[in-house]
Amino acid sequence: MTSAPRHFLVATFSNEDALRAAAREVRDRGCRIHDVYTPYPVHGMDELIGIRHSRLPVATLVGGLAGCATALAMQFYMAVFDWPLNVGGKPANSTLAFVPITFELTVLCAGLVTAAAFLTRSGLVPGASTVPFADGTTEDVFALVLRSRDVTIDVAEAGRLLLESGAAQVVLRDVSR
């Protein structure tokens, strides 16, 4: 099923300062910025685009707690309940000796859950296809993308504004998916 094409205004910049200035300019005019594509993370853009704090740390915490609980439960079950082994007369429930493995599994689960949560949330999967808005955004081009629907001022006016604030090029693109 193909939905109606969506219209985007794509402005490209050669450095992050120009990009930041332009982003501030259009945002001050009340336009919502669709997204920004850059070769490296540009700091200070999150507030301009309106990206909220990531909730990834919650995923890490949940993963860590799950790993910790699993490790403790596993060791208690195996060494205390299921088959207590007498090794050198030490108590079956040698809780202190369970600490290293509990720590390792906490870190392992927290790490894997963080990684999985990041990939899932960002839609990064093997074979994912990308239709870049502009060429070279993984090389040296900084692209600012406005969705026409969100541009509160006239689109031509927005384009002129972007060019004035240092865009190398501004194009209109239709994307249908």
Add this chain to the structure above:
Amino acid sequence: MTDLVAQGLAEPPLIDPRKSFADVTAEVSAPLEKKPGMLWKVAFGISLLLTLQFFAEISYQMVKGIGIWGLNHPVGWAVDITSFVFWIGIGHAGTLISAILHLFRQRWRTAINRSAEAMTIFAVMTAGLFPLIHLGRTWFAYWLIPYPNVRFLWVNFRSPLVWDVFAINTYLIVSLVFWYFGMLPDFATLRDRAGAGGKKRIYGLLSLGWDGSQRTWSRYETACLLLAGLATPLVISVHSIVSMDFATSILPGWHATIFPPYFVAGAVYSGFGMVMLLLIITRRVMHLQRYITLAHLDRMAKITLLTGSLVAFSYASEWFMAWYGGNADERFVFVNRATGRYAWAFWTMVACNVVIPQCLWLRRVRTSPAALLPIAILINVGMWFERFVIIVTSLHRSHLPSSWVMYYPTSIEIGTLVGSFGLFFTCFLLFIRLLPMIATWEIKGLAAAQARGRS
């Protein structure tokens, strides 16, 4: 700015400020896009031969059993376990650079973190093989993992050897994830650079559809910070647990509470020796002197000096405690280390780990690749002997004098050790040819930050 640098008042820039972003990508990707040079081919050929020899020796050992080693009673651990601890230790510098220096916002690490992380992974892989060989019946290695089985037995969770299984596997997996995450944006760059064809498809698959969106970047930086925060205590735990293989026993010379921090310091020290060795060679062979600069070598040498001093302090502390503790057996073991039949190994260790690193106080030495190369090699020799001294000298004079023996390694054991270097270098040489060995995106960010700082 340049005047200040000339007067020694400001740090020289880490990246040549005249470089454009496109230059950075082109120069870093150059080794991946052209045919390998003669030096690389020769190095790869030698490493590959050593790897083949390594696997031939392992196969022979599996057929014959580890009776063909020089092990006896009570020296049940020797070259094999020494090499295991040595290789695990090498890996620690990589995580220190990629995780701990990341948390401390040390931006100079950007040029070297990728290759240091790769080194970690290959070193841990190599290390992991040694205990597996030592099992003798390697095909039962899965018995190390607790799983429901017909013997109705679980592993003994009180044993540090079982802790090792969990620690090393966790370390390998988390390091791999961290390493791969770091490369995601670079795979996307390489994908967009490659013309249509197999290369584009492979980089496309590896990049997972990365498009450099700000939403992804923002989340990505959080994810990397979280992973770095997890890797930092992890790396310290790994060598601490390795040290407990020894410290939880009651053998004189092993039974010491200083072991965990002592082993971690030694691990980082030897690891930095290996990073310097690899990078001094790589920057030359792959023409990356403008990225891996003398300033990087200088800083790595400083960390080496610091950790080397910690190691020397640990030696002194061990000796002090052996005397001050008043335990006759403990005192005997330490005197025996310095004056007994293995005194040559002890003094090699002291020369390489205590005396040699003192050269690093000199700035001229720290910024000279020609001087650092032999030092880096000697550090690794010294750290291998440190583990050999700890393991063998303690075992061969255990509590029962009637079982005192000498241990001599056989050619098989030495051959396996030499071969393991082949495996490690083969992996590393493949890495610098097939994957982006410098984090391009981080270098670009660094160059931009540098430019802003100046204007």
